[in-house]
Amino acid sequence: MPDVGEGLTEAEIVTWKVKVGDVIKINDIIVEIETAKSLVELPSPYAGTVQALHVPEGETVPVGTPIITVGDGAAAPVAAPAPAAAPAATTSNDSDPYLGLAEKAGAASVAAGEIDMSNPAATGGGENQTLVGYGPRTASVQRRPRRGGASPSTEAGAAAQLQLQGAFGQGARESTDVVPADEPVVPATPAVHEPAAPSAPTGDVRVLAKPPVRKLAKDLGVDLRTLTPTGPQGTVTRADVEAATSTSPEELSGAQTAPTGSTPDRSADRREPIKGVRKMMAQAMVDSAFTAPHVTEWITVDVTRTMKLVEKLKAHRDFREVKVSPLLVVAKAVCLAMRRTEEINATWDEAAGEVVFKSGVNLGIAAATPRGLVVPNIKGADALSLPELGAAINGLTRTAREGRTQPAEMSGGTFTITNVGVFGVDAGTPIINPGESAILCFGAVRPQPWVHKGRIKVRDLTTLALSFDHRLVDGEKGSRFLADVAAVLEDPSSALLF
Numbered sequence: 001m002p003d004v005g006e007g008l009t010e011a012e013i014v015t016w017k018v019k020v021g022d023v024i025k026i027n028d029i030i031v032e033i034e035t036a037k038s039l040v041e042l043p044s045p046y047a048g049t050v051q052a053l054h055v056p057e058g059e060t061v062p063v064g065t066p067i068i069t070v071g072d073g074a075a076a077p078v079a080a081p082a083p084a085a086a087p088a089a090t091t092s093n094d095s096d097p098y099l100g101l102a103e104k105a106g107a108a109s110v111a112a113g114e115i116d117m118s119n120p121a122a123t124g125g126g127e128n129q130t131l132v133g134y135g136p137r138t139a140s141v142q143r144r145p146r147r148g149g150a151s152p153s154t155e156a157g158a159a160a161q162l163q164l165q166g167a168f169g170q171g172a173r174e175s176t177d178v179v180p181a182d183e184p185v186v187p188a189t190p191a192v193h194e195p196a197a198p199s200a201p202t203g204d205v206r207v208l209a210k211p212p213v214r215k216l217a218k219d220l221g222v223d224l225r226t227l228t229p230t231g232p233q234g235t236v237t238r239a240d241v242e243a244a245t246s247t248s249p250e251e252l253s254g255a256q257t258a259p260t261g262s263t264p265d266r267s268a269d270r271r272e273p274i275k276g277v278r279k280m281m282a283q284a285m286v287d288s289a290f291t292a293p294h295v296t297e298w299i300t301v302d303v304t305r306t307m308k309l310v311e312k313l314k315a316h317r318d319f320r321e322v323k324v325s326p327l328l329v330v331a332k333a334v335c336l337a338m339r340r341t342e343e344i345n346a347t348w349d350e351a352a353g354e355v356v357f358k359s360g361v362n363l364g365i366a367a368a369t370p371r372g373l374v375v376p377n378i379k380g381a382d383a384l385s386l387p388e389l390g391a392a393i394n395g396l397t398r399t400a401r402e403g404r405t406q407p408a409e410m411s412g413g414t415f416t417i418t419n420v421g422v423f424g425v426d427a428g429t430p431i432i433n434p435g436e437s438a439i440l441c442f443g444a445v446r447p448q449p450w451v452h453k454g455r456i457k458v459r460d461l462t463t464l465a466l467s468f469d470h471r472l473v474d475g476e477k478g479s480r481f482l483a484d485v486a487a488v489l490e491d492p493s494s495a496l497l498f
Contacts, residue, residue, distance in 0.1 A: 001033070001055075003063045004040050004407055011035045012060040012276065013067065015211045022050045030068060034276045038374070038405045048072050057211065060275060209236040217241045221270050278372035288434045292348070292469040296429045297478055301486045302450055304460045309492050313386075322390040326462075327365075327419050330442050331389055333488035334417065335361050335382040336498040341481040343473045344438045345414050355472050364416035364433060365393060367400035375433055376405045377413035417442060427463040438468035438478070440485070462489075 001011055011033040018030050027043045030050075034040075051069040055061050207224040209217070213236055217224050222244045224236055231237040274282065306329050313324045338345045338361060346357045363381035367374050376399070378384070378392045399405050416433045421444035430439045443463040450459035466482045488495050 001061050001063050001065045001067050002042070004033075004035060004042075008035050008063060008407070010060050010062045011040075013055050013057050014039065016053055016057060017041075018050050018053075020050050020053060024048065024050060024070070034371075035407065038277070038407055038410070039371075039403050040406065044070065046070055058214075207236055208234055213238050213241060220245050276371060277369070277374055281373045284434045285431050288432050291434075292432055293471060294429075294432065294467050295470045295473075295475070295478065296465055296467045297475075297482055298427060298463060298465050299482055299486050300461055300463050301489050302452065302459045303445055303462050303489045305491055306489045307445065307460045318387045319390060322387055323394050324390060326421075326445060327417070327442065328386070328390045328393060329489060329492065330419075330440070330485070331363060331365075331381065331393060331417060332386060333485045333495070334363065334415065334440060335389075336488060336495055337481050337484035338382065338415070339498055340484060341477050343477050344468070344481050346437050346472055347414070347435055348437065348469060348471050358414045360414075362412050362414045364410075364413035364436075365396055366416055366418035366430075366433075367397055367405075369400055369403055371403055374400055374405055374410060375413060375416055376400055376409040377416075379412070415439070421445060421462065427465040429465060430467050432467055432469055436469075437473055438466060438481075440482075441465040441467070464489075 003009075004011070012035075013031060014034050015032040016030070017032065018024055018028070024030065024044050025047050026045060029041045030044050032039060032041050048070040049072065051071040053068055055065065055067045061067065207227075208229065208231075209224055214224070216222075216238060217236075220241065222241050224241075227236050227240045227244055229236045230240055303326065306326060309329065310324055310326055313319050313328075342357055343355075345361055346355050349356050360380045361382035362377045362379050364375040364377035367376065376396050378389070378396060381389060381392070384392060396405075396409075399409075413433060413436060415436055416430075416439040418428075418430050418439060419442045420428055421442055424444050426446075427443040428441050430441045432439050441464065443465070445460050445462045447458050448461045449456050450461060451457075452459055464482060464486060466478060466485075468478045484498075488498075
């Protein structure tokens with residue numbers, strides 16, 4: 001398991017794109033993993049035959065744990081290939097030159113230090129070859145391979161490629177400590193003894209089901225272990241899951257007439273492990289809330305002229321490929337206002353005892369996804385034109401909704417905008433993203449009565465809320481920045497003054 005960036009310590013195997021016995025080419029996507037920041041597809045830098053998959057889908061393992069063995073095809077597989085319900089999809093992505101995910105059996109060109117040379121098996125046959133940089137497993141047991149088809153792959157971010165190259169290139173971090181995963185393992189060649197009496201399934205049995213079926217079962221709250229599989233080779237199908245959720249009128253009537261004094265069924269409570277993006281987000285918010293002294297200020301703004309500008313931009317030829325929204329104008333106003341209040345684009349370095357003023361604006365846009373809150377950022381947003389900034393925001397939000405935001409896209413942010421207005425919320429008191437000094441909350445735009453030129457008229461109003469770190473941003477600077485942003489939104493032509 002590689003460290004795909006920012007010092008991550010563990011990752012979850014989401015979907016294997018290959019199975020034991022598959023012949024793969026260089027840059028074929030072999031697995032999709034979920035880190036504490038994003039979903040990442042890992043391609044193979046070597047061609048060969050998949051000898052073993054050491055970790056099943058759904059299991060979280062520490063960085064450095066062997067997850068796959070790739071051989072030259074001449075040696076017998078470590079574990080016999082499991083029959084599949086559908087052929088696994090392997091896609092080629094020659095534009096993603098990731099480096100160093102699995103050893104190639106007998107490769108004489110492997111750089112020194114990438115394989116534990118003290119282990120003869122690591123330099124010869126393909127049986128004990130594992131991920132580059134981490135040495136062979138300390139145990140001789142092998143994991144049961146996954147069965148079933150793989151989900152289609154998507155493009156990975158170019159920045160994540162560089163992170164993987166740094167993680168596995170020559171001179172990258174190495175470790176000989178391999179922490180075994182906790183799933184029960186089976187010998188490579190099971191011994192056959194006298195027949196044993198059949199036993200009832202236990203909670204440790206791994207149910208065979210394709211990833212889409214597992215997701216459907218999770219969404220519907222169905223325990224796959226309780227179902228009777230009807231698919232090929234004992235695979236649970238979508239129909240099995242859907243049938244388990246259907247309730248007959250008699251069953252529903254019986255449930256409604258149950259005695260009121262009976263003990264409630266606590267098994268109906270649904271539990272989800274805290275992991276991945278949600279775990280990282282929770283820790284980051286706790287660290288920020290109890291480290292930086294937060295101050296929040298509010299302002300109500302007449303954005304009628306901004307809304308008219310948005311309508312004009314939608315019809316402009318430079319924005320034909322860009323989805324224009326008020327958020328675009330807010331983002332531009334933030335970049336302009338920072339020119340007069342540079343403390344907003346700074347960070348507090350406690351260890352060095354310094355305030356670090358950033359040379360450019362890496363503008364983060366908070367996005368709510370099914371996997372939790374993510375804050376990808378636009379690098380050098382202050383240097384982009386309005387059409388370029390709009391296109392960047394569109395791409396950022398689309399990637400976040402698809403769950404494909406790469407770790408590099410969420411690191412290095414200097415300021416964040418959270419748009420709660422899309423949910424119809426007026427404003428809030430946002431928590432500063434760790435490593436930054438402020439965050440702006442953009443509320444819903446609503447037509448409301450407002451005094452305009454001495455008369456009460458219906459105008460488009462919104463509320464802005466700015467939370468800032470009071471260690472480096474005092475009240476005067478925070479108020480001036482918020483007022484500058486509001487001035488641009490109230491009269492976009494005032495942007496010419498910055």
